Amino acid sequence: MLSLNNAYKTLVNQWVYRSFSSAVAKEVTPITKILIANRGEIACRVMKTAQKRGVKTVAVYSEADKNSMFVSMADEAYLIGPAAAKDSYLRGDKIIEVAKKSGAQAIHPGYGFLSENAEFADLCERNNLVFIGPPSSAIRAMGSKSASKDIMIAANVPTIPGYHGEDQAFETLKSEAAKIGYPVLIKAVLGGGGKGMRIVEREEDLADGIDSSKRESQASFGDSRVLVEKYLVHPRHVEIQVFADAHGNCVHLFERDCSVQRRHQKIIEEAPAPHLSEELRQKMGSAAVAAAKAVGYVGAGTVEFILSQDGSFFFMEMNTRLQVEHPITEMITRQDLVEWQLKVAESQTLPLAQKDLAIHGHAFEARIYAENPDSDFVPGTGKLVHLTTPQPSDTLRVETGVRQGDEVSVYYDPMIAKLVVWDTNRDKALRYLRNSLDKYHIVGLNTNISFLKRLSSHPAFVAGEVETGFIPMHKEALMAPPKPYSNDTLCLVVLSILLNEQKAALKNTVSGVVSPWQSATGFRVNNNAVRNIKLVHKEQKVSVPVTYQHDGTYLMTCPDGKSLKVGGRFIGENISAHIGEQFYHDISVVAHKDTLTIFNNDQGTYEFSQPLEVASKGADLGSGSLLSPMPGKITKIMVQVGDSVKKGQAILLMEAMKMEHTIRSPIDGKVESLPFNVNEIVEDKKVLAVIV
Incomplete structure (x- = not known):
């Protein structure tokens, strides 16, 4: 619908007035205890501000989260169900029960789960609990992408051309789509986070795009309805942070550029947006405030726009909650948005008027995920065997809900942390981000840290030339294999082995003095000892002959025949070393089982293993075996045993980490076996099909 008649506009305005008047009339007493109906990083974030204000916190947790960081941070914590979100974090009735039992006066929903659930907001109100969010009427208005478009048109907010009607017949x-013109974007009517979203460039691909979008939308939001919009080529994703109180005040806290995404989900955000004129900033800010006022909004919200290359912008949707990337807005405005939420929930007026708000410097947020960028960003799970981060400060925040030793679970989002940095301008902030990523070390599971380093170093990103298709456009450079390890990197790994042997020998002595016969230093009375250190890197065997020197150093011969004099020692947990004339400081080499991971800021991160002798490596699965890329559930099987298939043909669908994944045949052949059935749960690296 691209236009509304006057009668409809009048009805919308009357509905907004009633909603807004109701919000104003409500009075709230000071809040002294809140329940946080969420988990992980956002639960920890809300608790920090609550504790700063002297507000007691109540956590609810699933069985999978019983030992989590947010549970230990809370003043009180209550088990509400099994690991699956539908049985725990989405059980509004149980959450309300805990709130009343604990004496909490208000519930902060965080983001995700029940944060944009109008029924839950109503349930809070019926139980005399303050919902720290907008009125349920605003959630409903903006929760439907089609209805929200109509309201925005009535409020004169620019909207993108599209079909948002109720008729979901394929022919309609x-x-x-033909009227709009290809390419088009198929989107779930409800929800967000890129789920149920498909780009269709040709009419012949429309049916598959709609079917896939509807399946994922139904699985994620319980609603299969979709809408069709014009897909803009090379657009930017710019969103405006808005805030309103129950007294008629509404402001924007400037913009965030969230253009760089994978799977339609943000990966690096920045504020303010690069190359945005002050005139355009004011236009977009004013439009966002108009959007918020159009639905009688109260609290924190984000109005998301698509920004075209010509400077035109269009309303996409409004997120009626606090956003994942809110810390960068806090950094550039010097405001605590969670504190603003608590004040508004107490029916206070906004702390500042629009004229009092200003942009200070520049901030970036990099989302650190348990995922494998080299395998199409497939999410992962596992234990954080080793975790060190850059030192938090006033200009650097590590927003996280995990500690070393914690698990990244299959049940929830695989985000490990948000690394947030600030400096006086974009260039300085970007350098700060890259340096900080160098200091973020994780061992135990795949992460996207190396990818974030490449992304933040790419010349186009450095120049601020961002758009939503940035990663596919620069895929060749961003997904390029890492450069080969250097001789110095190899020598540092070998040195770590030798230094750890010395440390172990010293630990095993009674007096603390190592004799030549107890040590692993290679001491000999007449000759220098020589030994071979054998390593494996990416299935390639490496042998490094090491000659022990009388002065405590080593002569190491690299695979290319070059010999280097190497010496060093531990300073704390890290190594200080010299290799020839080159000095290295604060080098981290982490040993886990038979794997050594070296974090060398100048040269990159590499893994080596010390090979173990084994009797058998097990059966060869063959080139036609399909392994599950992660734990998940089989949702659809497209073939039968005995079918002939082509390379690239879809074999089955898996649902994992809230996303649908298509498993395709790696070869031309015949389906020999399908070990699993629809709705079965499979573990990581299990054979899903054999094709011969």
Whole structure:
């Protein structure tokens, strides 16, 4: 719908007035205890501000989260169900029960789960609990992408051309897509986070795009309805932080650029947006405030716009909650948005008027995920065997809900942390981000840290030339294999082995003095000892002959025949070393089982293993075996045993980490076996199909 008649506009305005008047009339007493209906990083974030204000906190947790960081941070914590979110964090009735039992006066929903659930907001109100969020009427208005578009049109907020009607027949959607013109974007009517979203560039691909979008939308939001919009080529994703109180005040806290995404999900955000004129900033800010006022908004919200190359912008949706990337707005405005939320929930007026708000410097947020960028960003799980981060300060925040030794679970989002940095301008802030990523070390599971380093170093990103298709556009450079390890990197790994042997020998002595016969230093009375250190890197065997020197150093011969004099020692947990004339400080080499991971800021991160002798490596699965890329559930099987298939043909669908994944045949052949059935849960690296 691209226009509304006057009667409809009048009805919308009357509805907004009633909603807004109701919000104003409500009075709230000071809040002294809140329940946080969420988990992980956002639960920890809310607790920090609550504790700063002297507000007691109550956590609810699933069985999978019983030992989590947010549970230990809370003043009180209550088990509400099994690991699956539908049985715990989405059980509004149980959460309300805990709130009343604990004496909490208010519930902060965080983001995700029940944060944009109008029924839950109503349930809070019926139980005399303050919902720290907007009125349920605003959630409903903006929760439907189609209805919100109509309201925005009535409020004169620019909207993108599209079909948002109730008729979901394929022929109707096909006809509307043809009117709009390809490429088009299929989107779930409800929800967000890129789920249920498909880009369709040709009419012949429309049916598959709609079917896939509807399946994922139904699985994620319990609603299969979709809308069709014009897909803009090379657009930017710019969102405006808005805040409103129950007294008629509404401001924007400037913009965030969230253009750089994978799977339609943000990966690096920055504030303010690069190359945005002050005139355009004011236009977008004013439009966002108009959007918030159009639904009688109260609290924190984000109005998301698509920004075209020509400077035109269009309303996409409004997130009626605090956003994941809110810390960068806090950094550039010097405001605590969670504190603003608590004040508004107490029916206070906004702390500042629009004229009092200003942009200070520049901030970046990099989302650190348990995922494998080299395998299409497939999410992962596992234990954080080793975790060290850059030192938090006033200009650097590590927003996280995990500690060393914690698990990244299959049940929830695989985000490990948000690294947030600030400096006086964009260039300085970007350098700060890259330096900080160098100091973020994780061992135990795959992460996207190396990818974030490449992304933040790419010349186009450095120049601020960002858009939503940035990663596919620069895929060749961003996904390029890492450069080969250097001789110095190899020598540092070998040195770590030798230094750890010395440390172990010293630990095993009674007096603390190591004799030549107890040590592993290679001491000999007449000759220098020589030994071979054998390593494996990416299935390639490496042998490094090491000659022990009388002065306590080593002569190491690299695979290319070059010999280097190497010496060093531990300073704390890290190594200080010299290799030839080159000095290295604060080098981290982490040993886990038979794997050594070296974090060398100048040269990169590499893994080596010390090979173990084994009798058998097990059966060869063959080139036609398909392994599950992660734990998940089989949702659809497209073939039968005995079918002939082509390379690249879809074999089955898996649902994992809230996303749908298509498993395709790696070869031309015949399906020999399908070990699992629809709705079965499979573990990581299990054979899903054998094709011969």
